[in-house]
Amino acid sequence: MAVWLLIALGLSLAAAGVSLAVGDRRLSGWVSAAAAVGAFAAVLVAVFAYHASRGRHALDGVFYVDGLSGVFMVAVAFVYAVVAVYSVGYLRPHIGHIRLRRVYWPLLNLFGLALLVTPMVANLGVLWVAVELTTVVSALLVTSEGSDESLEAGWKYIVIGSAGLAIGLLGIVLIYASGVPSLGDHYTPTYSTLAHAAPHLTRSLVRAGFAFALVGFGTKVGLVPMHAWLPDAHSEGPSPISAMLSGALLAAGLYAVLRIGAIAQRAVGASYVHVLLLVFGAMSLVLAAFFALRQSNYKRLLAYSSIEHMGIVSLGVGIGGPIAAYGAFFHVLVHAAGKALAFFGAGDLLSRYETREVDGVRGVIRLAPFTGVMVLLGALAITGVPPFGIFRSELLIVTGGFSRSSFALAGLLIVFANVAFVGVYQTFHRMVVSAGGPPGDRSERVQRRQQPLMAAAMLASLAVVLVLGLWIPGPLNQLLHSAAAVIGGRS
Amino acid sequence: MHAAPHYDFAHATAALIAIAALLSGLALLAVKQVHEQVRVYAVLSVFAAAYTLLVGVDRADAGLIVLAVWTAVIKVIVIPVSIDRVVTRQVSEHEVPLVVQVPMSLLIGVALAGLAYWSAAALPIHGALLPAPALGMPISLVLIGLFFMITRQNVISQIVGLLTLENGVFLATVAIASGLPFAIGFLLLLDLLPAVLFYGVFARLIAARAKGTSIEDMTVLRG
Numbered sequence: 046m047a048v049w050l051l052i053a054l055g056l057s058l059a060a061a062g063v064s065l066a067v068g069d070r071r072l073s074g075w076v077s078a079a080a081a082v083g084a085f086a087a088v089l090v091a092v093f094a095y096h097a098s099r100g101r102h103a104l105d106g107v108f109y110v111d112g113l114s115g116v117f118m119v120a121v122a123f124v125y126a127v128v129a130v131y132s133v134g135y136l137r138p139h140i141g142h143i144r145l146r147r148v149y150w151p152l153l154n155l156f157g158l159a160l161l162v163t164p165m166v167a168n169l170g171v172l173w174v175a176v177e178l179t180t181v182v183s184a185l186l187v188t189s190e191g192s193d194e195s196l197e198a199g200w201k202y203i204v205i206g207s208a209g210l211a212i213g214l215l216g217i218v219l220i221y222a223s224g225v226p227s228l229g230d231h232y233t234p235t236y237s238t239l240a241h242a243a244p245h246l247t248r249s250l251v252r253a254g255f256a257f258a259l260v261g262f263g264t265k266v267g268l269v270p271m272h273a274w275l276p277d278a279h280s281e282g283p284s285p286i287s288a289m290l291s292g293a294l295l296a297a298g299l300y301a302v303l304r305i306g307a308i309a310q311r312a313v314g315a316s317y318v319h320v321l322l323l324v325f326g327a328m329s330l331v332l333a334a335f336f337a338l339r340q341s342n343y344k345r346l347l348a349y350s351s352i353e354h355m356g357i358v359s360l361g362v363g364i365g366g367p368i369a370a371y372g373a374f375f376h377v378l379v380h381a382a383g384k385a386l387a388f389f390g391a392g393d394l395l396s397r398y399e400t401r402e403v404d405g406v407r408g409v410i411r412l413a414p415f416t417g418v419m420v421l422l423g424a425l426a427i428t429g430v431p432p433f434g435i436f437r438s439e440l441l442i443v444t445g446g447f448s449r450s451s452f453a454l455a456g457l458l459i460v461f462a463n464v465a466f467v468g469v470y471q472t473f474h475r476m477v478v479s480a481g482g483p484p485g486d487r488s489e490r491v492q493r494r495q496q497p498l499m500a501a502a503m504l505a506s507l508a509v510v511l512v513l514g515l516w517i518p519g520p521l522n523q524l525l526h527s528a529a530a531v532i533g534g535r536s
Numbered sequence: 537m538h539a540a541p542h543y544d545f546a547h548a549t550a551a552l553i554a555i556a557a558l559l560s561g562l563a564l565l566a567v568k569q570v571h572e573q574v575r576v577y578a579v580l581s582v583f584a585a586a587y588t589l590l591v592g593v594d595r596a597d598a599g600l601i602v603l604a605v606w607t608a609v610i611k612v613i614v615i616p617v618s619i620d621r622v623v624t625r626q627v628s629e630h631e632v633p634l635v636v637q638v639p640m641s642l643l644i645g646v647a648l649a650g651l652a653y654w655s656a657a658a659l660p661i662h663g664a665l666l667p668a669p670a671l672g673m674p675i676s677l678v679l680i681g682l683f684f685m686i687t688r689q690n691v692i693s694q695i696v697g698l699l700t701l702e703n704g705v706f707l708a709t710v711a712i713a714s715g716l717p718f719a720i721g722f723l724l725l726l727d728l729l730p731a732v733l734f735y736g737v738f739a740r741l742i743a744a745r746a747k748g749t750s751i752e753d754m755t756v757l758r759g
Contacts, residue, residue, distance in 0.1 A: 170716065188741075196741055203735065204694050208682060208701060215678065215705045222661060222712040230715035249659055 047103035049091035064150035081129035109167030112527025134498035144191030209264025216258030223250035243311030265298030279348030284392025292381035322363035329356030337468030369445025370533030379434030387423035407481035550665035581611035663711035677704030
């Protein structure tokens with residue numbers, strides 16, 4: 046298994062090096078796309094062929110892969126692959142507006158590398174370093190369109206994200222200190238060491254540590270009220286990077302929260318961890334659903350949808366029990382694919398209409414039918430309409446809520462998922478189906494031929510979110526069950 | 537017989553360093569000039585390095601002693617000089633616009649320190665050499681750093697606030713988890729370097745665009 050994990054990391058690192066050496070040439074894009082797809086394949090082999098759901102150490106304890114990390118590795122690697130393919134098309138002349146073209150590919154590959162490392166490592170300290178690396182690299186990518194707005198968004202992101210991560214590190218330090226009485230002054234804070242020692246950890250320190258970690262890493266997840274950076278970064282970054290932020294970066298932050306939560310749960314009981322997740326999850330769901338109703342910028346609308354979905358996952362894990370937790374982890378996967386599709390569609394719209402404003406986009410289905418269909422399907426997918434996977438995951442979380450008599454929480458999810466549906470779908474429907482179009486001088490740009498690689502990335506994302514709504518393959522089913530057992534599924 | 541005086545001296549010195557570090561954090565709130573803020577951060581970092589050295593010597597831990605030297609090099613010299621040279625000289629304005637004025641900032645700073653000591657007292661933990669509650673001073677610095685970042689509308693000041701916050705976390709690590717593997721301590725410090733360089737790049741871009749490092753005009757993205 047270690048070989049496949051190393052291949053995945055090596056491919057993205059090699060692609061970063063090659064693209065840095067080659068510079069702004071087509072070769073950079075092709076090498077990066079091939080490496081990202083290869084990394085995704087290697088992750089699939091590592092996770093499924095070696096039954097990672099059982100929990101395995103690899104490379105002398107450097108890596109640790111179990112159901113929880115397996116789910117996040119697959120989600121992250123998939124988004125990295127489709128974003129790289131989409132970007133090859135998006136960076137063609139006269140499509141995406143990216144000024145920092147020379148550093149785009151090296152940074153994208155380093156971003157992919159840091160995101161892949163995050164769920165692979167076996168040690169809390171290295172986990173923090175990996176998450177911190179994602180911030181440094183992705184903040185530069187957010188500014189790669191070179192506008193004043195993207196600079197403002199990038200600055201907010203780096204400052205708020207870094208402050209959050211420092212607080213997350215304090216959480217890790219407290220968790221470490223909780224083990225000193227039983228494990229001694231010098232020990233390596235691997236997950237398995239802490240999990241085995243959990244009954245002997247100092248409980249009050251574990252409680253404080255998890256609270257700090259939730260607030261700190263929750264800033265990266267975009268949980269309310271630490272979400273202030275997220276709508277700006279998602280809306281002002283280039284669309285493929287927005288997809289990467291939404292589908293992979295938020296998931297990586299959530300992984301850190303849940304990994305520490307899994308240790309805390311063993312030490313202080315599930316209810317403490319679940320209650321904190323429920324509070325932040327419910328706040329995120331409710332606030333984001335309301336904000337989705339009043340957005341005039343369609344990329345910003347998708348950003349609030351991401352906050353809503355992270356709230357749903359937190360709610361699912363917080364409700365607890367095998368059904369809701371299974372649904373929550375399934376939601377991570379389908380949200381990654383669904384949100385990639387939605388941001389790819391938004392990127393296509395932006396490249397044609399050259400505006401992020403909803404009022405500036407009309408008549409898409411008539412002028413660019415493929416884009417129109419993809420945008421509408423993306424909106425339906427992320428709002429949880431059947432038969433898409435997000436409908437299935439939300440249904441599982443609601444069912445899990447009812448099975449544990451958490452009627453209020455299940456009701457909350459039903460109500461606010463529908464509020465978000467109204468906000469998101471109504472907006473995209475208006476842009477795609479309504480009559481009208483751009484001024485005459487821009488209609489040629491709007492009606493340009495569909496870029497095949499951008500279309501391929503959209504179709505791949507659509508296929509995943511649709512197929513998973515209809516059928517969950519056996520090995521994935523097993524992986525999701527084991528992820529649910531790590532946190533949330535036992536009690 | 538020989539161990540007790542050494543023990544007392546180490547505890548007394550640690551207590552003095554903790555007080556000095558806390559006062560440095562509060563002093564940051566009283567300073568309006570960008571250059572002076574960077575210097576106060578450097579002074580605070582001197583205390584962070586001194587405390588690490590003291591704990592290292594007291595425990596005869598070579599790793600901590602090396603970490604203390606490394607901390608002094610990076611945080612007292614490299615980072616302040618980098619910020620000073622790369623960014624601050626390009627800035628036209630030197631006095632930072634304040635959301636909360638100095639007297640009120642100091643009052644809030646003292647209140648935050650009180651809150652930090654009160655909440656740290658609830659945690660059953662003994663810090664290396666520090667008087668109880670061991671986490672009082674580090675958490676005070678975290679809160680003061682956060683407050684500083686929020687109320688100073690200048691990119692350099694925000695970097696200084698973030699680094700102050702990070703110093704609080706670093707001191708907490710040395711105080712309550714000084715055994716946290718040496719390699720991780722180094723990784724964290726190494727991680728700080730590219731981050732600071734990156735902040736420098738950002739600050740220069742903002743300065744170039746806005747003819748200064750004030751963020752008062754960064755209000756386009758809302759809602």
